[in-house]
Amino acid sequence: MNASAPTHDIYDAIADPTRRKLIRLLADADELPLNQLTAHFSMGRTAVAKHLTILKEAGLVTDRKVGRETRNRLNPTPLREIQDWLSYYEKFWTTNLQKLDYLLREEQS
Incomplete structure (x- = not known):
């Protein structure tokens, strides 16, 4: 080892x-x-x-x-692993929040 x-x-x-x-x-x-x-x-x-x-x-x-x-x-350096793991979820939430924003704007129209 x-x-x-x-x-x-x-x-x-x-x-x-x-x-x-x-x-x-x-x-x-x-x-x-x-x-x-x-x-x-x-x-x-x-x-x-x-x-x-x-x-x-x-x-x-x-x-x-x-x-x-x-x-x-x-x-x-090992914190990079956590940053990489979290970046996936950042993309996930950004995409979903953008979709929610779009739906709310359409609903208001």
Whole structure:
């Protein structure tokens, strides 16, 4: 098995609001250590670390050691899969809303 291959489903990883907030925090910063991430939550360091592990297993977060500190960084590439999946439904809703608009305009005439 490839060591860099994701071991956690991307959709499961983003299903939790805490993990979505972690993604947002990391998107807004270049890198953040665990203690700075933990400051944004009302849970302990261990709980935040577990959420980070799931994001790492999905390939959404990478980390690197700087001295004794581990800095976390967002890897947005896996989010492309979600964007592609959602784009189908965007087309679906756009088409159907256009049809509805057309029908409502005809009904008003």
